[in-house]
Amino acid sequence: MALVHKLLNGTCILRKCPKPRVASCPFWGTRFADYCSSSFQKPVAAPGKASSQRKTKGSLEERHQREVALEITSPEDKPEISFDKAIKEEMKDHFRRLKDDIVKYWIGPEGRPLHEVLMEQAKVVWQFRSKEDLDKWTVTSDKAIGGRSEVFLKMGKNNQSALLYGTLSSEAPQDGESGRSGYCAMVSKIPRGPFEMKRSYDWSQFNTLYLRVRGDGRPWMVNIREDTDIIQRKDQMYSYFMFTRGGPYWQEVKIPFSKFFFSNQGRIRDAQYQLLLDKISSIGFTLADKVDGPFFLEIDFIGVFTDPAHTEEFAYENSPELNPRLFK
Amino acid sequence: MSWAQAILLARGLSRGWGGICSTALTGAPFSQVPPQAPRGLHCSAATHNPDSSLVPRPPEPPRRPVKALAVHEELFRPALDGARNKANFVRAVQNFAEYNVHKRGHVDFIYLALRKMREYGVERDLSVYNLLLDVFPKEVFRPRNIFHSIFLHYPRQQECGIAVLEQMENHGVMPNKETEFLLLQIFGRKSYPMLKLVRMKLWFTRFKNINPFPVPRDLPQDPVDLASLALRHMEPDLSARVTTYQMPLPKDSPDAMDPTETHIVGIQSPEQQSALARHDPARPIFVEGPFSLWLRDKCVYYHILRADLLPPEEREVEEIPEEWNLYYPMQLDLAYGRSSWDDYEFNIDEVEEGPVFAICVAGAHDQATLAKWIQGLQETNPALARIPVVFRLSGSSGELLASSDLEEPPPPPPEGQEEEDTQQRQQQGQS
Numbered sequence: 001m002a003l004v005h006k007l008l009n010g011t012c013i014l015r016k017c018p019k020p021r022v023a024s025c026p027f028w029g030t031r032f033a034d035y036c037s038s039s040f041q042k043p044v045a046a047p048g049k050a051s052s053q054r055k056t057k058g059s060l061e062e063r064h065q066r067e068v069a070l071e072i073t074s075p076e077d078k079p080e081i082s083f084d085k086a087i088k089e090e091m092k093d094h095f096r097r098l099k100d101d102i103v104k105y106w107i108g109p110e111g112r113p114l115h116e117v118l119m120e121q122a123k124v125v126w127q128f129r130s131k132e133d134l135d136k137w138t139v140t141s142d143k144a145i146g147g148r149s150e151v152f153l154k155m156g157k158n159n160q161s162a163l164l165y166g167t168l169s170s171e172a173p174q175d176g177e178s179g180r181s182g183y184c185a186m187v188s189k190i191p192r193g194p195f196e197m198k199r200s201y202d203w204s205q206f207n208t209l210y211l212r213v214r215g216d217g218r219p220w221m222v223n224i225r226e227d228t229d230i231i232q233r234k235d236q237m238y239s240y241f242m243f244t245r246g247g248p249y250w251q252e253v254k255i256p257f258s259k260f261f262f263s264n265q266g267r268i269r270d271a272q273y274q275l276l277l278d279k280i281s282s283i284g285f286t287l288a289d290k291v292d293g294p295f296f297l298e299i300d301f302i303g304v305f306t307d308p309a310h311t312e313e314f315a316y317e318n319s320p321e322l323n324p325r326l327f328k
Numbered sequence: 329m330s331w332a333q334a335i336l337l338a339r340g341l342s343r344g345w346g347g348i349c350s351t352a353l354t355g356a357p358f359s360q361v362p363p364q365a366p367r368g369l370h371c372s373a374a375t376h377n378p379d380s381s382l383v384p385r386p387p388e389p390p391r392r393p394v395k396a397l398a399v400h401e402e403l404f405r406p407a408l409d410g411a412r413n414k415a416n417f418v419r420a421v422q423n424f425a426e427y428n429v430h431k432r433g434h435v436d437f438i439y440l441a442l443r444k445m446r447e448y449g450v451e452r453d454l455s456v457y458n459l460l461l462d463v464f465p466k467e468v469f470r471p472r473n474i475f476h477s478i479f480l481h482y483p484r485q486q487e488c489g490i491a492v493l494e495q496m497e498n499h500g501v502m503p504n505k506e507t508e509f510l511l512l513q514i515f516g517r518k519s520y521p522m523l524k525l526v527r528m529k530l531w532f533t534r535f536k537n538i539n540p541f542p543v544p545r546d547l548p549q550d551p552v553d554l555a556s557l558a559l560r561h562m563e564p565d566l567s568a569r570v571t572t573y574q575m576p577l578p579k580d581s582p583d584a585m586d587p588t589e590t591h592i593v594g595i596q597s598p599e600q601q602s603a604l605a606r607h608d609p610a611r612p613i614f615v616e617g618p619f620s621l622w623l624r625d626k627c628v629y630y631h632i633l634r635a636d637l638l639p640p641e642e643r644e645v646e647e648i649p650e651e652w653n654l655y656y657p658m659q660l661d662l663a664y665g666r667s668s669w670d671d672y673e674f675n676i677d678e679v680e681e682g683p684v685f686a687i688c689v690a691g692a693h694d695q696a697t698l699a700k701w702i703q704g705l706q707e708t709n710p711a712l713a714r715i716p717v718v719f720r721l722s723g724s725s726g727e728l729l730a731s732s733d734l735e736e737p738p739p740p741p742p743e744g745q746e747e748e749d750t751q752q753r754q755q756q757g758q759s
Contacts, residue, residue, distance in 0.1 A: 121670065123674075124675055127676055157679075180498075212678065212679075216620050217561070217622040217623060241539075245564075246621040247621065248619070248634070249684070250681075268531060290498070293622070300678060303674050319530060321526055
């Protein structure tokens with residue numbers, strides 16, 4: 001985004017800082033990290049204006065215009081003007097979103113009245129009815145490490161579902177360090193608020209994940225990532241398997257959240273903990289079943305609901321043989 | 329030993345340590361070709377040329393142009409009968425023990441054997457893995473005092489043990505008591521291979537039965553059996569019947585494999601039969617396909633016979649008859665909702681698609697074979713004779729074609745088939 005690029009170079013008090021600075025002050029809130037580090041980064045060119053921290057829209061725009069005038073030195077006329085306009089549009093968009101956010105906060109969580117949110121028992125989280133819904137997902141494959149699998153995502157039949165298809169190839173990349181390869185993944189993007197602040201989903205009143213899919217008989221893995229602000233949580237995720245039946249009929253897959261096991265850096269850990277549902281950041285589907293060939297998965301929608309018959313809290317006990325420290 | 333032999337031993341050890349350091353850093357299994365070790369201070373600047381070595385060597389076998397033979401690879405040369413099966417593999421492993429009483433180079437041999445297992449077809453055989461673990465000398469690598477247990481005792485051997493167990497894990501082989509005892513004898517109770525075994529026993533037993541649609545491990549080789557297994561797998565209705573419309577010609581028949589004489593196996597449930605009987609002859613039904621179904625590692629292609637959704641105004645509304653007796657109700661709704669505020673429905677209209685009337689698996693994906701399937705279906709569904717059938721066969725990709733609006737222009741073959749469809753329709757109308 002043009003604005004992000006601009007602001008990374010310049011100063012903005014409202015923008016969150018990149019990660020290394022957050023990691024350096026772990027005890028403080030991330031907001032404080034913003035303030036303390038950004039104060040050292042004010043441009044020398046406009047000290048007077050930058051020191052005054054007025055948050056009105058007009059002054060910020062003026063400041064950015066001045067920064068634009070000072071920083072861009074190369075003579076490119078036409079793209080420059082549209083660049084300015086793009087920044088203005090984005091600033092307006094972000095402020096609109098901030099205003100909506102504040103207004104929604106007064107109505108209730110996520111803009112819906114509290115009684116509606118509390119009494120809700122089934123919620124559709126992701127649906128695939130238009131191209132904008134596809135933009136919320138990213139697809140990756142082992143091409144990132146040099147493999148040969150391909151994966152594509154497009155709208156399915158009649159714009160009523162999403163089709164994830166491609167070819168899996170378990171040929172290991174010849175880079176001297178990977179022994180195996182062959183995976184394809186579709187991950188949802190982390191929900192962002194105004195000014196690209198990371199938001200998370202709160203599913204604490206639900207206890208089962210519901211997927212309406214149509215696959216081709218291959219086993220998929222569903223991964224849920226929790227809030228990733230802390231750097232140690234970057235590789236941690238909770239996973240479970242989704243077995244597709246194949247065939248022309250739609251399949252309903254219900255996975256209770258108590259069945260998700262914990263893994264770090266791709267390996268199941270000995271110490272297993274329950275998946276806590278109050279800060280979920282993204283969900284993903286991975287296919288890595290070591291069978292070469294084409295695959296497809298059609299998804300209708302993804303939702304969460306409360307299954308009143310499911311009372312289990314966590315499915316995996318810790319064993320004293322693997323984890324003697326937990327049992328002392 | 330002489331200084332020449334000492335230099336060679338030093339080079340070998342330094343190469344080995346380089347391998348350990350790199351694998352310890354990356355955590356990957358030991359790579360096939362040992363990396364070039366940084367040469368020590370006492371070695372000369374000239375590279376060690378095998379031709380100019382002081383120790384006389386036997387004449388080397390002619391090298392293959394692509395890659396050099398690994399150590400001990402001659403043990404895996406095809407045997408006299410040339411078959412690559414379990415007996416030959418076992419014999420090769422046993423030959424290694426006879427070759428070398430002190431089992432020098434057993435780690436490299438085990439890595440080589442793990443790579444060769446797939447060729448010999450024994451990667452899912454637990455007894456072969458136990459035999460391979462037996463190659464390790466026993467009691468040598470067990471830590472005997474606290475210093476051994478603090479530092480990773482015999483790291484290369486432990487990594488090799490872990491590699492054997494990891495290959496077992498990849499192929500889904502469950503270790504047994506013999507494996508456990510072997511690992512105990514070789515590495516001791518507190519070693520990493522033993523820890524991995526404990527983890528395998530725990531997680532394998534936990535995940536053994538999580539597949540709600542299990543597929544047998546040994547798939548049938550006969551295409552008709554595989555097709556009927558696939559159809560039973562796809563169709564949830566247990567009262568559906570599998571019918572074989574055509575058997576494939578036996579392989580030893582004099583004429584070549586005729587493309588129209590492949591197997592055709594279909595499935596249809598009684599509900600689908602009655603739905604087809606009630607279908608309006610004015611609306612066409614479509615044969616769509618081929619779609620792919622994966623059973624473990626085998627792909628089966630199937631076709632379906634389906635109709636389009638009726639538009640909402642033409643859908644017949646089911647009339648619920650009035651209850652004439654409240655003590656013996658005809659309709660009983662045992663849903664979850666306990667009171668009026670329970671609502672477990674999702675606030676979205678699910679994707680609705682037309683009803684599927686039958687599914688079939690055929691050897692060939694062309695219209696002639698599928699026409700035979702339709703003719704076979706006509707015997708049990710006489711109503712099918714009056715309904716026009718349109719063939720919508722896509723290429724080799726397994727995507728479902730859009731029914732009402734196609735995003736991309738249809739490729740030529742379906743257009744050609746549309747003309748044939750009109751002829752088919754006339755034929756159907758006449759018959």
